[in-house]
Amino acid sequence: MGNQNNDKLLEMTIPQLLRWRVATTGDKVALREKDFGCWNSYTWAQYYEYTRNTGLGLREIGFAKDDKIAIISDNIPEVLYVAIGAQAVGGISAGIYQTSLPHEIAQILEYLEVTIVFCDDQEQVDKLVEIRDKIPAVKKVIYEDPRGMRGYQSDSWFMFIDDLCKLGAEAHQVDSNSFEALVDAGQPDDACHLCLTSGTTGLPKGSILTHRNYINMGLQLTACDPLEDTDEYVSFLPFAWIGEQMNSFGVAMATGITLNFPESVETSMEDLKEIGPHFMFGAPRIYETIRSQIWLKIDESYWLNKVVYNYFIKIGEQAAGYRMSGREMPRKLKVLSWLGKQILFRPLVNQIGLLRLRRAYTGGAALGPELFTFYQAIGVNLKQIYGQTEIVGIAYMHRDGDVRPDTVGKPLPGTECRISEEGEILSRSLSVTQGYYKLDEKTAELLEGGWLHSGDAGYIDDNGHLVVIDRVSDVMHNDKGEMFSPMFLENRLKFSPYIKEAVIYGDKREFVAALINIDPIVVGKWAEDKGVSYTTYMDLSAKPEVAELVKGEVDKINANAEKVHFKIKRFGILYKLLDMDDGELTKTGKIRRKFVKEKYQNLYDALYEPDTTEKQVEAFYQYQDGQTTKVDTTICFYTMDIR
Amino acid sequence: MTQLSIENVTLTFGGLHALSEVNLTIEPGLITSIIGPNGAGKTSLLNCISGFYHPTKGDIYYGKRCLTHASPHTVSNMGIARAFQNLELFSGLSVLDNLLLARHQNLRYNFFQAVFYFGKAAREEARNRAYVEEVVDFMELEPYRKKMVGNLSYGVQKRVEVARALTLAPDLLLLDEPMAGMNIEEKEDIVRFIIDIQKERGSTVVLVEHDLGVVMDISDVIYVFDFGELIGSGTPAEVAKNPKVIEAYIGEE
Numbered sequence: 001m002g003n004q005n006n007d008k009l010l011e012m013t014i015p016q017l018l019r020w021r022v023a024t025t026g027d028k029v030a031l032r033e034k035d036f037g038c039w040n041s042y043t044w045a046q047y048y049e050y051t052r053n054t055g056l057g058l059r060e061i062g063f064a065k066d067d068k069i070a071i072i073s074d075n076i077p078e079v080l081y082v083a084i085g086a087q088a089v090g091g092i093s094a095g096i097y098q099t100s101l102p103h104e105i106a107q108i109l110e111y112l113e114v115t116i117v118f119c120d121d122q123e124q125v126d127k128l129v130e131i132r133d134k135i136p137a138v139k140k141v142i143y144e145d146p147r148g149m150r151g152y153q154s155d156s157w158f159m160f161i162d163d164l165c166k167l168g169a170e171a172h173q174v175d176s177n178s179f180e181a182l183v184d185a186g187q188p189d190d191a192c193h194l195c196l197t198s199g200t201t202g203l204p205k206g207s208i209l210t211h212r213n214y215i216n217m218g219l220q221l222t223a224c225d226p227l228e229d230t231d232e233y234v235s236f237l238p239f240a241w242i243g244e245q246m247n248s249f250g251v252a253m254a255t256g257i258t259l260n261f262p263e264s265v266e267t268s269m270e271d272l273k274e275i276g277p278h279f280m281f282g283a284p285r286i287y288e289t290i291r292s293q294i295w296l297k298i299d300e301s302y303w304l305n306k307v308v309y310n311y312f313i314k315i316g317e318q319a320a321g322y323r324m325s326g327r328e329m330p331r332k333l334k335v336l337s338w339l340g341k342q343i344l345f346r347p348l349v350n351q352i353g354l355l356r357l358r359r360a361y362t363g364g365a366a367l368g369p370e371l372f373t374f375y376q377a378i379g380v381n382l383k384q385i386y387g388q389t390e391i392v393g394i395a396y397m398h399r400d401g402d403v404r405p406d407t408v409g410k411p412l413p414g415t416e417c418r419i420s421e422e423g424e425i426l427s428r429s430l431s432v433t434q435g436y437y438k439l440d441e442k443t444a445e446l447l448e449g450g451w452l453h454s455g456d457a458g459y460i461d462d463n464g465h466l467v468v469i470d471r472v473s474d475v476m477h478n479d480k481g482e483m484f485s486p487m488f489l490e491n492r493l494k495f496s497p498y499i500k501e502a503v504i505y506g507d508k509r510e511f512v513a514a515l516i517n518i519d520p521i522v523v524g525k526w527a528e529d530k531g532v533s534y535t536t537y538m539d540l541s542a543k544p545e546v547a548e549l550v551k552g553e554v555d556k557i558n559a560n561a562e563k564v565h566f567k568i569k570r571f572g573i574l575y576k577l578l579d580m581d582d583g584e585l586t587k588t589g590k591i592r593r594k595f596v597k598e599k600y601q602n603l604y605d606a607l608y609e610p611d612t613t614e615k616q617v618e619a620f621y622q623y624q625d626g627q628t629t630k631v632d633t634t635i636c637f638y639t640m641d642i643r
Numbered sequence: 644m645t646q647l648s649i650e651n652v653t654l655t656f657g658g659l660h661a662l663s664e665v666n667l668t669i670e671p672g673l674i675t676s677i678i679g680p681n682g683a684g685k686t687s688l689l690n691c692i693s694g695f696y697h698p699t700k701g702d703i704y705y706g707k708r709c710l711t712h713a714s715p716h717t718v719s720n721m722g723i724a725r726a727f728q729n730l731e732l733f734s735g736l737s738v739l740d741n742l743l744l745a746r747h748q749n750l751r752y753n754f755f756q757a758v759f760y761f762g763k764a765a766r767e768e769a770r771n772r773a774y775v776e777e778v779v780d781f782m783e784l785e786p787y788r789k790k791m792v793g794n795l796s797y798g799v800q801k802r803v804e805v806a807r808a809l810t811l812a813p814d815l816l817l818l819d820e821p822m823a824g825m826n827i828e829e830k831e832d833i834v835r836f837i838i839d840i841q842k843e844r845g846s847t848v849v850l851v852e853h854d855l856g857v858v859m860d861i862s863d864v865i866y867v868f869d870f871g872e873l874i875g876s877g878t879p880a881e882v883a884k885n886p887k888v889i890e891a892y893i894g895e896e
Contacts, residue, residue, distance in 0.1 A: 036773065036777060036779075036780055037772075037779065037788065038776075147839070148839060150842055150843070263785045264785050266785065267785050267786050270789075623827055623828075
């Protein structure tokens, strides 16, 4: 495909591009969904037909141009039929996280002026029932899975998706040109989707994204990393996140690859093995989990396996060092790394289903440098990307053979990058949003001077790679006015396999301190091996042996600290994992700093009382049914030996 | 029409009366619960229905057919399935194999067809697998499909046990303490499954359960047993007011 083709695609809307795909590769499989244990395929032609029926059906129930439809669903093909169907008739789609609580959903629906909601199952429908009187603007709720919906069938507020499609199909029979005319009427610069930015504070903001925004992103990404239209992608990220939309709207439409939908959220990793995708995208957590699983399996394996693994992983890491920087390998290393690949790494990677993978992208948060080396060593081409919702997810990316773990790579073609005087990263491209929905002031700040203000502090290094430090607003200063980045230090801690999550404190204080969450699986296994018995996560966290282990890890990090004031002087091990449901993390897994600090104020105070070695705390647990239990526990605090 | 009727059933082991003169009926499409203190005869009654025990006196009718002396496999062929209190699964087989195995009696092909896996044999196996997959979906067992049963958590094994009974496509499902040993969340799930089994699959459910809260919530009819005797019956509200039941079950004030 040449540039000419790209220019043509950039002039299309997503529904127009879908129609164009039907004309070029109509019989090729576009979507595949696992259901009842079988993979069911849908061609581009069927994809278009379903989308048409859904779109026309929506129109029949009063969904008009510029109306909004919200989607609260796990990843299933119907999500795309509904979203693109709505876009085809001139509407705007919006995704809401499945984990959202009812009152959050109510706020979002009201803010985005949503008139129709699509839910996948009873779980989501029940949330809407709960807030029904708060969302008078919502005219219809469409559901996909009739299971458990028997009580709602007599209520006309609810509608089964098959009934909607039937309406659409009938409308198409009456006038077979109406849908084509609606698709033709779309303009590439029309808003097509409102993507919620999770925001570490307050209500999410809806970024207005256009057809061209998405298609441009897909084209520019694949200009660097080409994909064949026979390639496979497994759709397992939440649809409400830009990371999924950029693939299902942007990349899939721009390249014609096949999207695969797992059977359920729990089976997605198993289903991924069956598909063997050619590229994948995920938050760091996914890659950390996969590596932990490999480590655990190797650890449980018999001695010969361990010896072979431990030998070749070192060879692999050395070879990866050369490969990532594009240098020529010495002959001996080349032979050994080839051998390692054949006898160990290929079968290993095949076991996790990534053998066909050409590229894996990580984004959303920082990933430990040794993780890059690890994945490159076993032959998975893992690369960092960087971008925001407001620029359709990816704007910067490592190029093959130039993977530097401390950077986020170079801008995509057509993306301009500038660093402001305050050190903020600014970008400009065809993928930049038109602004936030109904938030003119915020939009003006975001797009001041025609550049997208990322809110991240960063710089461009000598190789032309962008380096991201932290959120401009999150950078902290100690009492001597020396600057440090809490996220940077937290990531250092999280790079240890034993540490799952960490919160760094030290703003306007005399030193840096941390609250640490141990990793339940890795530390659990470690405790088992050491013969340390424990019952719950809380119990494990409070073990003195575990404290020693963490102390050792913090020592290592302190030894490598670039500056003296980066060193962590005191820490405590938190008795519970930070969690989204408790409001401590955002939906994308970032720490809500202010909330966490207030919630654990007593622990924060204790961290800065050098004489306090332990503190009694009351932990509250809330069950699903709203009951709470109180547990008393003791938290110990440890002071590190630093100069 | 009454689906199952138990008429004057007495079951004795030597001198011990496990059940004495029990009369009750199970109506189609309802959730009927059987409650009572330990040793009240609840499981003995289920054993009589499913053919593991045969009543010493009295008769059991399923529709018009007499089950009094039927063997367990005849009972299951009639459309009565049972999930056991103590898991009766093959712990060394996968979830899928356990479920497929439960349907062996529904397979209709001969030895030669089976040897060559040809024609009818392949079709029948595919049909069975499709049915089992439908149950897997219904009981939300997808993540465990290929896992060995012995390695699964107790709560999931309980779900497999219920699923195994469901693969027989029963008209009458006997559940023996499906919630024993579960945490709140697992219980909520099982309750949802039981209601769905009744409402969406149209099976009649007989539930033996200790958790009174659950029983009062979901039952249409409750029978209360004590020392092998039926001491009360009715809707949850009626049973809750019955002084004999309160005395036997909750104890005297």
